[in-house]
Amino acid sequence: MILITNLESRSAKIYFFIAPYFTRKVLQLISKILLLIIIIFSFVQIWQFLERIDWEIDFVSKGSFSNLTTQEITEIARSKSTSLPLWPIFISLISLVIVFGFILFFLILTQHIYLWKQFGDLKGFYKFIFTLSIIIFILSFFIVALQPAQVEQNVSVKIGETTVTDSIFSDFPNYTKMWISLIFSFLILILQISAKSKFGALEKDKTLAKKPFETKSLEAKINQIIQKNSNS
16 A cells, blocks of 8 residues: 555655746756857856947047047047947946846746756746746837948048049948847747746646556555455
């Protein structure tokens, strides 16, 4: 009887806890990795944005200017920079991405720990996780949409006795990391929706809806064998 009871208990634990949540654990692990990449890319993008501002000012300053002091040239270069005016908006948006990213990471981590330790699924967290996932995606979208434009440099070329002024345009800033972050933030949103709707909500879980293992007949047969052996 003790053997049967232990067998039932261990089988039920494996059946009800490990199997239904394996896919959700994997999805949460992937989400955490993607979030870490987004946070790292955000810090790198801040550094690259600051470098871009300095580069634009230097690029414009190397153009052709007549009868202007170095300070005046620098002021003109700063006014022609396309990144410098966007810096306050950029740093505000990307700082929110970093802050909300850390909060979302720790929420998913806490839920992940609860799943592994079989304390529960913390389904009450999902409204916060889902909301933060949407916010990070929207913020990433605006950061990409507000990418700085090209910078113009004036160049004077002397042809004979005539001086011709032309313009050279720089390349666009490198926003590859922000595009990747935008894609990853969308994937996180999809992964969280999948984890909630398909792989683990207790009231809708397919595995929990199945009938438990049938052990009554097995128990009866073992009891008959034990009774026969005791009688003999």
